[in-house]
Amino acid sequence: MPNDYKILIWCRGFNAEKTISRAVESILNQTYENWVLILVDNGSTDRTTDIVRDYGEKDSRIKTFFNEENNVYVKGSSLRRNVIYNKKYDFICILDADDEYKPDFLEKSIDFLVKNNLDLVICGFDFIDSRNNRLIEEKKLPNDLIVKGAAFDEHFISYQMFLRTRWGILFSKKVIMEAYKEQAWSAYGGDTIFVLNNLKHCDSFGILSDTLYKYYIKQSTNTSNVFNPKRIEASAVLHNAYKDFLYSKCDYISKRNKDLIDALYLENVRDALILILNAKLQLQEKLKYILTLLQDRITAAAFISGTNEFYPEELKQSFINDCLTILKELRVNSGNNLLGSISSELEFLRETRLPESSVLMNAQCDDIDLYFEFKDIIEPVLHNDFITALDAVIEAVDNEGIKSNYAEKIYTLALTLAAITEKEPEFIWFKKLLISAILDSGNIEKATLELADWDILLPDDEDFKELRMRVEGSL
Secondary structure (H helix, E strand, C coil), X not given: CCCCCCEEEEEEECCCCCCHHHHHHHHHCCCCCCEEEEEEEECCCCCHHHHHHHHHHHCCCEEEEEECECCECCCCCCHHHHHHHCCCCCEEEECCCCCEECCCHHHHHHHHHHXXXXXXXXXXXXXXXXXCCEEEEEECCCCCEEEECCHHHHCHHHHHHHCCCCCCEEEEHHHHHHHCCCCCCCCCCHHHHHHHHHHHCCCEEEEEEEEEEEEEECCCCCHHHCCCCHHHHHHHHHHHHHHHHHHHHHCCCCHHHHHHHHHHHHHHHHHHHHHHHHCCCCHHHHHHHHHHHHHCHHHHHHHXXXXXXXXXXXXXXXXXXXXXXXXXXXXXXXXXXXXXXXXHHHHHHHHCCCCCCHHHHHCCCCCHHHHHHCHHHHHHHHCCCHHHXXXXXXXXXXXXXXXXXXXXXXXXXXXXXHHHCCCHHHHHHHHXXXXXXXXXXXXXXXXXXXXXXXXXXXXXXXXXXXXXXXHHHHC
C-alpha cells in the first residue's frame, strides 16, 4: 500500500544493550516506511546509550533522546508529550526495547485499520523464550475481529486477553489523545487501563488474527513480580476499570462478562497473596495486607454471587486452601488477632453463597455491589418475597432517597417488583422516578423512549408533563 500515513513509534530502553538493537532493526525492516522512531535511552548504565546514539546517526527517521535518570524525561522524549504536542503523525505505536515487530506489522495494521474505518488495531502475539528464542505459544484469534456497537459486549470474552499490554497496537492519534485525558494508573495493570482508556474513545477497533509482534518472556524477576503496596489496590482498580469500560460502551454488563471480570480479579488477588508471602515485610504487615484483600467488598462479591463458569466452585475452594497454605508457611501464632480476623473472612468466603434471581438479572440489578448497599431490598428478592422488597424500596426513597449512581438500577428493580405484585400506583410512581434519574444522568434519548407511551396513557398527569418539559428543554 502507499505510504500515505505517518506513524510515530516510541521505544525506550533501560540497560537494554542485549536487546535494543533487535527492536530497532525490526523497525528498520518494516515494509511500511513512513515512520519516525522516538528512541529513548532511559538513564542506562550499560552500552545502551552508545547503541541508541549510533542508530540516530545512521537513519534520519530515528530521533534519539537521553534521560539522565530512569523515567525522568528530557524535553521531547516522553510518549505523552509526543502524543499531545506533535501534530505531524496520524498513528502511534509503542515497542518495548526487549521485543520486536515482524516486518509487515505496520503495513498489515494500517491496511486493516483504513479499509475498515477503525480507530485502533491490535495484532496477535508470539510468546518467545528469551533464553533460546523458541516459540512458547501464540496468542491469536482464529479470524480477524471487528468490534463496534453491540460487539463491545458480545465479543468481550474474545478480545479481553489482548488488552493487557500497550505493545502490538496501532493507535489513531485522535483516540490516544483522548485517552491521555483519562485518569492514569502507574502500578500493576497500568497498561491494561491505558488500553481500556483508548477503547472508551473508539467507535470501532479490530484485532488481526496474524501474530505480528514477538514478545520475549524473561525468566528473571521483573517489576510485576516485585511487591509494591499499590499492588494491594491494583486488583480492585483493574476490576473497576473493566466494569467502567463496559458500562461506557454498552450501558450494562452481561452475566458472562461479569463472571470473567470477577475471575480475573480473583486470579489477581491470588497472585498478590503470593507476592505478599515472598515479600521482605514484617509478619504483621503481611497479615494486614492479606486481611485487606480478603475484606475487600469485591472479593466477597466475587465469591458469594453464585455460579461462575470462569471461576467454578472448585477454584474458589482452591483459593481458600491457598490462603490457608500461605498462613501455614508464615507460621502465624494461633493467638494472633489478625489471624483470627483472616480465619473469619475465609470461613465467610467458604460458606456463603447467594442464590441467583431472574428478577434481579432481568432488572440489571444482579450486580453484587447492590447487595451490600441495599441488603434490605435485595435479600427479600432472593427469597421471592417481592412485596417486602417493594416496601423496602419505598422506605429507602422516603427516608434518604437513592444515591444517583444506583438510582436507575433500583428504580428499574422497583418497576419489576410493582409489576409482579400488580401495584399500579407504585409502578407509575417509580416510572416517574426512573425517568427523572435518567434525565439527571444526561441520557436524553433514553428518557424520551421511557416517556413515549405516557403522553397517551396519562395525558393530563402533571408529573409526566413536567418530565416532558425537562426533555424538551434539554434538546
